[in-house]
Amino acid sequence: MDHTAPIVEDVFGISWLDFNMSNVLMMFITSLIVFVLCVLGARKLQMKPTGAQNVMEWVLDFVKGIINDTMDWKTGKLFLPLALTLFTYILVGNMLGVVTNGVVGHDVWWKSPTADPGITLTLSAMVIVLSHFYGIKLRGGSEYVKDYFRPLPFLFPIKIVEEFANTLTLGLRLFGNLYAGEVLLSLLVGLTTSGVLGFLGGAIPFLAWQGFSVFIGGIQAFIFTMLAMVYMSHKVSEDH
Amino acid sequence: MQAFTEYSTIYAALGGFHVGDMLMQLFFFIVLLLLVKKFAWGPVMDMMKKREDYVASEIETAEKSRADAEKAxxxxxxxLKQTKQEAQKMIEDAKNAxxxxxxxxxxxxxxxxDRIKKAAQADIQNEKEKALQALQDKVASLSVLIASKVIEKEISAQDQEKLINDYIKEVGEEL
Known part of the structure; x- marks a missing residue:
C-alpha cells in the first residue's frame, strides 16, 4: 500500500538538487501530449473549420472567455497563450492521473504531475511572479508600488500577505483536489483487489469516483486558469 | 515517534518538495508554452483573425453593393420619372401644336x-357695270332706232339725249 517515489538525490553532487523521476517523466509526458494534440489540432487550418480545428477554436474561445471575464481584452490578449497553455497542461495532467496510476516495483511512476505540491506551487508562483512582472511593465513602477497602499495605506501588510497567500492557495487548491482524488482511487484499487467481496463492493464506487475525478480535473483546470487571470488582472488593470 | 513515522510515510508517498522537480516543471512549461504558441495556437489564432477579417470585409462589401443597388x-x-415627364410634355406640345x-x-x-367672296363680288360688280354699259349702249341705239321708226319725227339732238337719259334712269331703277 505504501508506495514510494523514485527520488534521485544530490544530482551532480549538488546537495539541494533532488529529482522525483516520476514527476519529471509525467511532466514530460503531459507536455508531449499537449504539444502533440495541439499540433494535430492545428494541422490543415481552413477558413471553414472542420473536425479538430473546431475543437481547437472552441478551446481558444473558452479560454478567451475566461480572460474576458477578468480583464480588458486589449491587455488580456497578451496572456492568451499563457492561459491556453496553463489550461491545457493542467487539464491533461489531471486526466492522466484519473485514467490510471502506474506502479513499478515499490515506486509510483505514473500519476498526475499536478498531484504534487511542488509542481502546482511552481505553476502558481510562476503566475504570481509573471503578474508582478507585467504589473510593472504595463503600468509603471510607481503605479505598481502605489497599488500596495490602496485603497487604504494601513492595509499594506495585508497586501503583502495576500501575495503569498494567493500563491499558496492557487497551488495547493489544485494539488489538494488531485492528490485527494488519487489517494481515494488508490484506496479503492486496494479494496477491489482484496477479494471477491471487495471487488463487488469497490467496483461501483471506483467507477463513480473516477467519473467524479474527471469532473474535478476539468473544474480545477478551469479554476486555476481563471484565478491566474484574476490575479493577473489585479496587477495589470487600472481599476479593480 | 508514532506521529513522525506517519508524517514521513505521507511525505514519502508525496515525494516531497524537490528543487529539481520545480526547475524541471518551469523549464517544461516554458518550452511547452513557446512550442504550442508557435506551432499550434499561433496559427489557429491567425486563422481566426483571418476569418474575422474576411467576414468583416464580406459584410462591408455586401453593405456597399446594397447601397450601390439602392442608388442605382x-x-x-x-x-423613369423624368422620361415620363418628357413624354407628357411632348404630348402636350403636340396637342398644342x-x-x-x-x-x-x-x-x-x-x-x-373671304378673299374669294370679295373677288367674286368685285367680279360681279364689274360684270354688272359692264353689262349696264353694254345695255346702255344698246338701249341708246335701239331707242334711237325705235324712236326714229315709231315717231318718224326728227328731233333735235338735245331732245334725244334727254330722252335717252330718262330711259337709262328708268332702266337703272328697274335693275
Missing amino acids: SKEALEQ GTRQEEEIIQAARAEA
Whole structure:
C-alpha cells in the first residue's frame, strides 16, 4: 500500500538538487501530449473549420472567455497563450492521473504531475511572479508600488500577505483536489483487489469516483486558469 | 515517534518538495508554452483573425453593393420619372401644336374664303357695270332706232339725249 517515489538525490553532487523521476517523466509526458494534440489540432487550418480545428477554436474561445471575464481584452490578449497553455497542461495532467496510476516495483511512476505540491506551487508562483512582472511593465513602477497602499495605506501588510497567500492557495487548491482524488482511487484499487467481496463492493464506487475525478480535473483546470487571470488582472488593470 | 513515522510515510508517498522537480516543471512549461504558441495556437489564432477579417470585409462589401443597388434603383426611378415627364410634355406640345395648326388652317381658310367672296363680288360688280354699259349702249341705239321708226319725227339732238337719259334712269331703277 505504501508506495514510494523514485527520488534521485544530490544530482551532480549538488546537495539541494533532488529529482522525483516520476514527476519529471509525467511532466514530460503531459507536455508531449499537449504539444502533440495541439499540433494535430492545428494541422490543415481552413477558413471553414472542420473536425479538430473546431475543437481547437472552441478551446481558444473558452479560454478567451475566461480572460474576458477578468480583464480588458486589449491587455488580456497578451496572456492568451499563457492561459491556453496553463489550461491545457493542467487539464491533461489531471486526466492522466484519473485514467490510471502506474506502479513499478515499490515506486509510483505514473500519476498526475499536478498531484504534487511542488509542481502546482511552481505553476502558481510562476503566475504570481509573471503578474508582478507585467504589473510593472504595463503600468509603471510607481503605479505598481502605489497599488500596495490602496485603497487604504494601513492595509499594506495585508497586501503583502495576500501575495503569498494567493500563491499558496492557487497551488495547493489544485494539488489538494488531485492528490485527494488519487489517494481515494488508490484506496479503492486496494479494496477491489482484496477479494471477491471487495471487488463487488469497490467496483461501483471506483467507477463513480473516477467519473467524479474527471469532473474535478476539468473544474480545477478551469479554476486555476481563471484565478491566474484574476490575479493577473489585479496587477495589470487600472481599476479593480 | 508514532506521529513522525506517519508524517514521513505521507511525505514519502508525496515525494516531497524537490528543487529539481520545480526547475524541471518551469523549464517544461516554458518550452511547452513557446512550442504550442508557435506551432499550434499561433496559427489557429491567425486563422481566426483571418476569418474575422474576411467576414468583416464580406459584410462591408455586401453593405456597399446594397447601397450601390439602392442608388442605382433610385437613379432609375428618377430617370423613369423624368422620361415620363418628357413624354407628357411632348404630348402636350403636340396637342398644342395641333390646336394651333387647326386654328391657323381655319383662319387661312376663312381668309381665303373671304378673299374669294370679295373677288367674286368685285367680279360681279364689274360684270354688272359692264353689262349696264353694254345695255346702255344698246338701249341708246335701239331707242334711237325705235324712236326714229315709231315717231318718224326728227328731233333735235338735245331732245334725244334727254330722252335717252330718262330711259337709262328708268332702266337703272328697274335693275
